Amino acid sequence: MSIVVVGSVGLDSVKTPFGAVKKVLGGSASYFSYAAGLFSQVNLIATVGDDFPKKYIKLFNQKNIMLDGLSQAPGKTFSWSGQYGWDMADPRTISTELGVFADFRPKLPIQYEKSKYIFLANIDPELQKSILKQVKRKKSKIIGCDTMDFWIKNKKKELLDLLKDIDIFFINESEARQLTQEPNLLKAARAILKFGPKKIFIKRGEHGVLLVSGKHLFTAPAYLMESVVDPTGAGDTFAGGVMGYLAMTKSKTIDTLRKAAIYGTIMATFAVEDFSLGSLEKVTSAKVKKRIKKFKKLVLF
Amino acid sequence: MSIVVVGSVGLDSVKTPFGAVKKVLGGSASYFSYAAGLFSQVNLIATVGDDFPKKYIKLFNQKNIMLDGLSQAPGKTFSWSGQYGWDMADPRTISTELGVFADFRPKLPIQYEKSKYIFLANIDPELQKSILKQVKRKKSKIIGCDTMDFWIKNKKKELLDLLKDIDIFFINESEARQLTQEPNLLKAARAILKFGPKKIFIKRGEHGVLLVSGKHLFTAPAYLMESVVDPTGAGDTFAGGVMGYLAMTKSKTIDTLRKAAIYGTIMATFAVEDFSLGSLEKVTSAKVKKRIKKFKKLVLF
Numbered sequence: 001m002s003i004v005v006v007g008s009v010g011l012d013s014v015k016t017p018f019g020a021v022k023k024v025l026g027g028s029a030s031y032f033s034y035a036a037g038l039f040s041q042v043n044l045i046a047t048v049g050d051d052f053p054k055k056y057i058k059l060f061n062q063k064n065i066m067l068d069g070l071s072q073a074p075g076k077t078f079s080w081s082g083q084y085g086w087d088m089a090d091p092r093t094i095s096t097e098l099g100v101f102a103d104f105r106p107k108l109p110i111q112y113e114k115s116k117y118i119f120l121a122n123i124d125p126e127l128q129k130s131i132l133k134q135v136k137r138k139k140s141k142i143i144g145c146d147t148m149d150f151w152i153k154n155k156k157k158e159l160l161d162l163l164k165d166i167d168i169f170f171i172n173e174s175e176a177r178q179l180t181q182e183p184n185l186l187k188a189a190r191a192i193l194k195f196g197p198k199k200i201f202i203k204r205g206e207h208g209v210l211l212v213s214g215k216h217l218f219t220a221p222a223y224l225m226e227s228v229v230d231p232t233g234a235g236d237t238f239a240g241g242v243m244g245y246l247a248m249t250k251s252k253t254i255d256t257l258r259k260a261a262i263y264g265t266i267m268a269t270f271a272v273e274d275f276s277l278g279s280l281e282k283v284t285s286a287k288v289k290k291r292i293k294k295f296k297k298l299v300l301f
Numbered sequence: 302m303s304i305v306v307v308g309s310v311g312l313d314s315v316k317t318p319f320g321a322v323k324k325v326l327g328g329s330a331s332y333f334s335y336a337a338g339l340f341s342q343v344n345l346i347a348t349v350g351d352d353f354p355k356k357y358i359k360l361f362n363q364k365n366i367m368l369d370g371l372s373q374a375p376g377k378t379f380s381w382s383g384q385y386g387w388d389m390a391d392p393r394t395i396s397t398e399l400g401v402f403a404d405f406r407p408k409l410p411i412q413y414e415k416s417k418y419i420f421l422a423n424i425d426p427e428l429q430k431s432i433l434k435q436v437k438r439k440k441s442k443i444i445g446c447d448t449m450d451f452w453i454k455n456k457k458k459e460l461l462d463l464l465k466d467i468d469i470f471f472i473n474e475s476e477a478r479q480l481t482q483e484p485n486l487l488k489a490a491r492a493i494l495k496f497g498p499k500k501i502f503i504k505r506g507e508h509g510v511l512l513v514s515g516k517h518l519f520t521a522p523a524y525l526m527e528s529v530v531d532p533t534g535a536g537d538t539f540a541g542g543v544m545g546y547l548a549m550t551k552s553k554t555i556d557t558l559r560k561a562a563i564y565g566t567i568m569a570t571f572a573v574e575d576f577s578l579g580s581l582e583k584v585t586s587a588k589v590k591k592r593i594k595k596f597k598k599l600v601l602f
Binding site for chain 2: 087220
């Protein structure tokens with residue numbers, strides 16, 4: 001089953017205690033697509049400027065990523081610049097330049113209208129909504145969605161409106177608390193379920209993940225890593241692993257969702273062990289399976 | 302197998318967003334003993350003042366806790382007063398009154414000298430060391446030890462000296478980083494192993510636990526709780542569950558250690574769901590087994 005994803009494709013400049021990169025491939029939809037593409041075909045909807053390096057287009061083409069929905073507009077590609085401290089927690093944003101993204105009006109190619117799996121990567125909730133409106137709504141469709149603190153703060157009303165139509169919502173631990181004003185995470189998750197989503201994955205970074213779906217609860221620790229080089233895109237990659245696995249298995253049972261959380265966890269480890277999509281580019285199914293096996297050993301009791 | 306524990310027995314005054322208590326039973330050795338006592342006989346070494354309520358002595362007596370090593374001295378019982386914020390993270394200490402604890406010179410009753418399991422609960426590393434000197438050292442003995450940020454800051458040399466003789470070291474996540482000046486947790490754990498301990502449990506509070514032993518790694522998430530009333534003593538209770546389970550099973554294989562981590566995790570949930578030892582007092586083996594079963598469901602994939 002193929003997955004439609006709408007989100008940002010951009011050029012990141014990142015500094016961490018372990019190095020720095022400039023104008024490298026980034027963006028929520030890029031990370032998502034690389035991870036999901038390992039499991040299912042990905043139909044990418046995004047926009048880039050005329051400065052977007054051709055080598056990245058080529059890289060997308062080499063993966064399982066269809067580019068009928070990727071528009072190239074005159075102007076600059078969306079770019080983000082940020083810096084991480086030693087704790088590798090939330091980065092400090094140095095600059096955000098919207099470029100062509102400012103005029104992005106995402107358009108669903110007609111051949112994608114029937115797609116069963118849709119993922120609204122982290123962008124303005126109004127843009128997320130506009131894609132949702134173009135999708136032929138059916139009960140059988142699975143709509144996933146991510147967001148960030150900026151939208152919770154500045155477009156909360158639009159976000160809450162969007163959440164009514166979401167099946168699987170991905171959100172950070174601190175953002176879950178921010179959105180609900182509830183310090184207890186389990187209570188925060190339950191409060192978010194009341195906004196509409198049927199299932200929530202709460203991403204806890206180096207502390208793992210929590211899945212809440214009705215009365216079902218699942219929690220998994222993160223994979224222990226001796227070296228985290230750049231955490232950028234970990235959450236988008238997690239979502240890519242989850243949605244990709246769901247689309248591949250065509251299942252949405254609670255057992256599949258638990259396994260999907262583990263696949264998401266493992267995909268995220270590849271995102272953070274190098275800058276940009278450096279390590280994700282080289283990921284193979286065999287590498288993922290090997291790491292899943294190691295993870296099972298790590299958590300067995 | 303019985304366990305000898307040396308540590309503090311005190312009177313706590315605690316304020317959390319959910320209530321407040323004054324001069325209730327607390328102290329590292331109290332929490333440890335209640336938890337370990339569910340699995341094995343506990344031989345408590347501590348001191349209290351002449352103001353120590355008789356009802357608490359009676360409560361210890363009702364449990365599996367031997368009091369031959371509990372001295373009562375003229376003066377006030379050790380007391381701690383602290384306050385937790387909404388995040389229920391590290392409390393703000395309002396006051397610490399050492400009372401009779403200032404002159405505490407722990408003495409191992411002769412009948413405990415051969416004990417195979419020893420736990421040095423969180424007190425001054427020099428006092429911990431003094432008990433260790435009184436124990437007849439044999440390779441077969443299992444020496445567990447806990448500490449806190451205060452001793453890492455003020456008695457690091459003494460602590461590092463003590464660690465040479467420790468089998469199982471219990472430490473908080475932030476303290477592990479503090480002790481080693483290493484932000485990566487796995488690297489911090491490996492650095493601590495070089496100080497001497499054969500195994501380390503890194504306590505991560507609401508984020509679970511990490512066990513590192515040579516090349517063996519194990520990580521478990523915390524049990525999700527909808528309501529945490531008072532986190533005081535969670536770490537001591539965790540250690541009590543671990544050491545108690547090890548003493549009960551008389552095993553120290555890596556599989557037993559993993560299971561012990563889960564028992565510690567579950568015991569800690571009883572510590573935090575009420576003030577003081579309110580919930581631990583009422584814990585039964587059946588309640589623990591039930592919660593372990595629920596935990597397995599929570600983490601299965």
